[in-house]
Amino acid sequence: MLRRKLNILYFVLPALVAAFFAYVACRVYDSPLLHGILSADVLFLMVLLLLPRFNFSYKLAFLAPAAVWAAVDHSACAYATLIFYALMILVASVVPRRCRFLLPVYALFALLFVLADAENFFYSSVLLTLPDAWGLAKFFWWGALLFIVVPPLVVSLELLFARKVLWSARRVELSHRAGFAVVVSVLLLNAGLNFLKPQQPILDFTVYKWFHQFCMPGVSRHNTILNDDIRSAYPVWEKEKSVVDDFSKPTVMILVESYGVKKSLDQTRALLSPFAYSHARFLGLYPRNASHTQGSEWEDFGALRGKIREEPLPLKFKEHHLQTWYVHGYDSEFYARGENYSKFGFDKMLFKEQFEAQGLPSCRNGFVGICDSAMIVYIDSLLSEPTPKFVYWTTLDAHPLYEWSGMFEKSYFCKIFSLSDVDCTYFTLQENTLRMIARLAEKHPEYRFIVRGDHRPMVSIEQSDFVQSFYFRWVPLVILN
Structure with a gap:
């Protein structure tokens, strides 16, 4: 029982680590971005890599939440997010469940999410895109920190915690039904608490917010109403x-x-x-x-x-x-x-x-x-x-x-x-x-x-x-x- 609880803890920690630095940056620098405390993308990636290999048709159920959202939002960025998640499911379905294969796949996606999150922060705070931020890194210590130190540090920490459930001697494996239950439960929990306290979401949807930049340029989610x-x-x-x-x-x-x-x-x-x-x-x-x-x-x-x-x-x-x-x-x-x-x-x-x-x-x-x-x-x-x-x-x-x-x-x-x-x-x-x-x-x-x-x-x-x-x-x- 204790081992199972520890596995659940290590299952959540990578998503927490992935969101932590961007969350702190948004708080410290008063970014208009509402940042969640768990990375939804890392959490879903963990679930996908814990599912049995192949059986791609069973994994299509995991696209349902993104498909529903795309249909409701009916925007280019929502459909782009749907396509990205489909690609992530495809890659997670075919990669062998051995460390030498899981490690680079997990690290690549994790690095992508961290960089996208950093760009989301810059864009929502000062309307800069990633190339602009690279240029600013020469002038601001926090620019260099975000783009030179933080991404590999975050991914390293994610790998450290994920190894307990992904490629340890007692690797955890979820059934498709259990994995889907985890995803739906977390989404419902996030939606419910968002309704009660919208100022602090649980999940942070890095990929969707990154695509959102291209759909709604110049729009920043912040209240500009004067008293x-x-x-x-x-x-x-x-x-x-x-x-x-x-x-x-x-x-x-x-x-x-x-x-x-x-x-x-x-x-x-x-x-x-x-x-x-x-x-x-x-x-x-x-x-x-x-x-x-x-x-x-x-x-x-x-x-x-x-x-x-x-x-x-x-x-x-x-x-x-x-x-x-x-x-x-x-x-x-x-x-x-x-x-x-x-x-x-x-x-x-x-x-x-x-x-x-x-x-x-x-x-x-x-x-x-x-x-x-x-x-x-x-x-x-x-x-x-x-x-x-x-x-x-x-x-x-x-x-x-x-x-x-x-x-x-x-x-x-x-x-x-x-x-x-x-x-x-x-x-x-x-x-x-x-x-x-x-x-x-x-x-x-x-x-x-x-x-x-x-x-x-x-x-x-x-x-x-x-x-x-x-x-x-x-x-x-x-x-x-």
Whole structure:
């Protein structure tokens, strides 16, 4: 009896291990993805490999739940999932039940599920696909961790626990009836608890969610509804309305890194306070389609997810005889900006390497790059020239991680709101940059200033609820002069 209970334990552990790291990542980084605590795909793979070999017709019953779901959902991703499960059943049916054959088959599928789960996390959190995430792995330790360390580690742990029931001396074998009963019972349990507590599913359907990316691009499962208090306090910009109504007017468009909307109305007022006395033409909230920096830039330029929907914004200014500039205090290779952004119509593009050559100082915050204060001085010199310009600047100082940022003088909001170290650092960095922008706009009334955020802060290692204190895909928008 004890041995049977231990076999059941080892039967569940691989599915738990497969889901664990992605589950923790979604919790820590406040991903909009609702992640289960057991991997349905690994659990079903275990069942299939514990069934007798061949008898493929009996195994068709295991396709019934996926077939019912495909018929109800009636989407391409549901049918793609059905086909994938059919392939998995076929492979599991013909592979010999000996260790040297089971081991590579199990490891291959397990690795596939882990990588798909990692991509699901990136996509639902920051709308990045796997190739983008590979590129980011060079800049974020958690990117390297997810794609270099975690997948083989997870698969190794899955193999460690699965060996007890798959290819030990007392290998477990299920009848088709028992296997089907396990699958149906788990699905019913998951559905029942989902109905009672939808915020935390038991099973995580990695394959289906991965296919879902291709069926519903740009859709992220997250509540973006604003509370009534902030809706009544600030106007909301109409999503389809352009922020630019005159392309002949000299303009500075500033994308403020991680400039989000706090769920606390008082703290949002504090983040907008640098512009409170500037007689702004618009001071309110803006709904973002994208939720990462480059996506927001492309959205501002008139493109979304790499596809230009209309004539790019910089090109429209260029057609009205304005010089077009893109400036950013980080590397030109990041997001391949230096290679791609001239396609949008920018005459001049300057990045960290050019500014360092000119002697502009660097700051060490989330990224090491040109200080926002130095960039303000440089942009001031550009605006002082007689040639009218369109300048697009993406700030850098407030990029996470805030645990890496050094502060000299804290914002007075830190004491007013009793902010944590992470929140205090965020407020201080944002306030410093925003006050400089407000002063620059006051100094150059001939230029229209359009200031808005790219996304809420994405990451905090020390404070998991920090990201959750911001609304998802809502940013401030300020139009001056």
